């Protein structure tokens with residue numbers, strides 16, 4: 528047969544292999560823990576929604592929706608029965624971000640009547656057809672958190688402090704928080720007009736993208752990364768100098784609360800964020816001196832969106848934290864993560880055909896007793912199997928060689944100190960259960976003591 532060409536993964540997509548999965552596990556566990564201890568409830572939402580949801584929330588003119596969204600016409604799919612029945616149902620998109628689904632779910636599930644504030648989070652995949660490069664993927668995972676029903680500045684600060692806590696817990700010290708206010712319905716149009724007036728006069732100095740932004744979303748010019756625009760941007764009217772008194776008061780309160788909580792931040796006047804729905808507080812977390820690069824997390828207030836989506840008016844605020852970029856940050860900065868706890872309590876080692884049969888049977892019995900048990904069938908020496916047991920941090924290994932198979936016995940080896948004991952096969956399961964339980968208790972007590980020191 529001619530050698531066939533293998534099929535590779537799509538550009539911008541990636542496989543997370545076991546050596547990276549330990550980082551993923553750690554980041555996801557810390558994120559989960561911090562969010563739950565912060566009073567957030569976890570939910571799960573579809574990765575695909577009607578395209579219109581994103582047009583009406585994220586905004587048709589944004590890069591995320593206008594250029595990067597994976598959109599499908601399902602009526603054209605082979606075998607599709609609902610050809611023209613419900614046009615709206617036919618045009619669907621993979622979510623480029625999660626806030627729109629959160630808002631839809633909030634309205635659709637009647638959360639408007641629940642006691643406020645409602646704090647929800649979810650962790651899941653998002654899709655953006657971006658130009659793949661360092662830290663920018665076409666499929667990536669976000670932790671998304673939203674708080675509905677509270678406009679107090681304390682909520683803004685406590686949400687930012689939660690993001691900060693996640694990164695601190697991950698020992699990511701070389702990061703900084705950038706914060707800004709982009710105003711409300713009263714002052715935002717005025718600021719937009721000031722910017723249009725300013726940038727119109729300097730149009731020839733702007734990049735092609737900014738020329739388009741001038742017509743559609745002049746605020747975004749402030750956030751342009753193109754070198755060509757920087758000197759023009761530097762002379763532009765500053766948003767926080769021009770927001771209304773109420774917005775100024777709100778921003779000052781957010782900053783005071785952050786000071787109280789010991790969260791350091793930079794007031795970054797050019798921070799405007801790339802999605803349409805924001806008002807007042809916007810923030811991003813980036814690597815230090817890395818502001819122009821990819822943000823690790825970003826979010827802000829969107830007090831008008833729920834009403835725009837057909838719900839009862841309600842203030843809201845949230846953030847998205849990129850799990851992929853966080854994992855990349857840990858790895859690129861050589862930040863150590865805790866050694867993963869052994870998931871395998873027992874490792875079964877066998878030598879010879881009869882021993883293999885016994886070992887397989889015992890493995891099943893032990894797993895039924897909820898004792899996670901590993902076995903390396905393909906390896907034929909005791910040494911290589913012991914190495915495999917070591918690699919998965921097994922607590923104990925069970926050795927069944929030819930002699931043990933004949934005498935109906937097994938050797939239990941403590942992988943911590945190498946001490947061995949021989950037991951009758953019929954006593955093996957009970958003895959292992961006791962030993963594992965004792966060891967887990969010992970480790971928990973040790974941890975408790977270490978924490979209280």
Ligand code: HAM
Nearest residue numbers: 624626663664667822823824825826827845846847849
């Ligand atoms: P965003 O700034 O578009 O905001 O995304 C949030 C985070 O997702 C980014 O800071 C980044 O870490 C990660 N991210 C975005 N695009 C990519 C990509 N192509 N590859 C890898 N990571 C990426 C939002 O999505 C808003 N929904 C956040 C929010 C929630 N605002 C209010 N509530």
